Amino acid sequence: MTHIQININSKIYPAVQKAGQHLAIADLKLTLHSNEFICLVGPSGCGKTTLLNIIADLDPDYEGEIIVGRQHAHPKIGYIFQNPRLLPWRTVRENIELVLESKQRADIIDPLLETMQLTQSQHVYPERLSVGMSRRVSIIRAFAVDPEVLLMDEPFVSLDAPTARQVRELLLKLWQQRPHTVLFVTHDLREAIALADRIVFLSAAPMHVISEITVPIPRNDRDNEAALESFRQQLLQNYPDIKKLL
Template sequence: MQPAGVAPLKVDIAEKTFRSAEGVMIDVLRGLSFEVRQGEFACLLGPSGCGKTTTLRILMGLDRDFSGRYQLPEGSSKRIAAVFQEPVLLPWRTVEQNVRLALSPRFRGKDLDSLFEILGLSAMRSFYPSELSLGLARRAALARAFATEPSVLFLDEPFASLDERTADRLRRLLISVWAARPTTVLMVTHNLREALLLADRIIVLTPSPAQVLGVFDLRLSREFRDTQALDDLILDFHKRFPIPV
């Protein structure tokens, strides 16, 4: 249940269009409406090219050319954080320096020991990005996002292009750090198993122009979402949403 007086993330995008190279207007989003409750981990799931990343760009204020409105959640801070497919670390700064640069000047000396420990980065704090594997670089990007204690965190397929073993380890690290530093999360993915492992709710989108096809609630505690449970959840999901996503 949503706590009284706490505003959720509310999205009501009436229309978003692009002009193609040939000058043709293409509908990307039309009538896209959903909410993410305070402290909830929600996934946007839909086919490639349906407008998931465009939605995140609008919510992050990177794209203002749309019709509609949105409301960010009201947390202890009004900060937002984002993790993208590429870690985007400054190559001339160490891991710790990259993380601390995201903090406001008066908080740059804050204790980050527990955050680095949860993400397995304690021994890499003085490493430079060139010394990190892609998996470790993405851990650093997660550390930078959570260090700011944002009121909402946007994730745009942060485990794309990783081998499945590394991606699964990072998914579980993400849940560990989120449990220790809870915030509202909206994650874009086209990986159903990933969404079923991580989310409280999955918001399923139609092909472009994207609308909400439906919502899949996950009531099974994450600690019980083992391989068999995920297989069963996939079957349940496809019974409700028979079209490919």
């Protein structure tokens, strides 16, 4: 995949009753490089989900452009929401099969199930899955379509810490096997440091990019809690305004 340039001049929500128009995003510019894992960090309600919906072409009402390579177009998207959105009347495997043509299914789904440790649960219905397992199914479904950009909107926000860590580790394992460009929204700076090649800090509305910081910790050291915490403290010391974004 070639790089993707996101230029959003403005995103305005219309007036509601007596309230005036709401300028959600203004003068936001962001470049996505091939197979890069980017974490977006910004205050609650600043417009992160709105940005993802624009990139996914779910919200065309904005001024700006998205350029894929040299073409004005929206990239092929895989979208992982906070809620896994699994159909309760279909099994794990059937929920994944929905996004694929029949001739592709076995070759694509079987290795994904194995990597995410769900092979034994592939014929189980969603009501019997734990929250963490449901998140893993949604990750598989998004990877299965081989997207140009994978959008993840706080997918681990409702998980307890041990489960979130397990699912993050499985996500990284899958991403390293099948590299994709990822935009991952989080409020957790530790999570961003553990996952990202680059962290993009976003302002309150009207949202724009405040700063972009490359994470220097090697991938094979990302399970070192001391290294992660040391870099987190360094960020908070060097960029004190970051605390306002969390």
